[in-house]
Amino acid sequence: MKPFVDIHTHGSLGEIVGLRSYRLGIERPTEECGVYSLGVHPWDVCRVENTQQLLADLHTAGCAAIGEIGLDKACGVDLARQLEVFEQQVVVACSRNLPVVIHCVKAQQEVVNVLAHYSTPFVIFHGFIGSIQQAEQLWERGYHLSFGFGALKSPKTVNVLRHCPEELLFLESDTSGESIGTLYEEVAILRGIGVERLKEIIFSNYNRIFR
Numbered sequence: 001m002k003p004f005v006d007i008h009t010h011g012s013l014g015e016i017v018g019l020r021s022y023r024l025g026i027e028r029p030t031e032e033c034g035v036y037s038l039g040v041h042p043w044d045v046c047r048v049e050n051t052q053q054l055l056a057d058l059h060t061a062g063c064a065a066i067g068e069i070g071l072d073k074a075c076g077v078d079l080a081r082q083l084e085v086f087e088q089q090v091v092v093a094c095s096r097n098l099p100v101v102i103h104c105v106k107a108q109q110e111v112v113n114v115l116a117h118y119s120t121p122f123v124i125f126h127g128f129i130g131s132i133q134q135a136e137q138l139w140e141r142g143y144h145l146s147f148g149f150g151a152l153k154s155p156k157t158v159n160v161l162r163h164c165p166e167e168l169l170f171l172e173s174d175t176s177g178e179s180i181g182t183l184y185e186e187v188a189i190l191r192g193i194g195v196e197r198l199k200e201i202i203f204s205n206y207n208r209i210f211r
């Protein structure tokens, strides 16, 4: 039996495989945090001071991915500043050959435009909510989509969950505090496969990127 993978959580992972997400400049990863992602969240780009120092920290941190980083047009934070800090962090990810975990709200085209200038090894759009057309724009670039509990409440996103190519699929608990196993059960039903098969698919995606 393969383990559950939770590709994006703000809670502790315990026995579950995955990536714990830390907000650089706001939180500090602890010694025992295992595999984690680290990045200046778009919500935080005007709250954090001394971005240069943060970027230097990011360069030397023991993180497995840079994230969550990206653009959020619904949060009210200055978009030019978001863009600047996002791009700086994509540069760090490229220079360290690390995957990026993307936070993207109402700004997919802008995020895709930035990423198009760089050859980041792997891209994961976390908490994807959107239409099949939006998803296809990401799939055709080889970007991964990660779905949380919120996806189940959005009919167009449920359709994307059904059709997501298996090699680009991830699931996440994010800030929900809910058990990732519950999400696997729901998604397995949607895709017409067993939970064990879904665990195999996502564990193999995880290993391709992080092992």
Ligand SMILES: [Zn+2]
Binding pocket: 008, 010, 021, 068, 174, 175
């Ligand atoms: Zn998050």
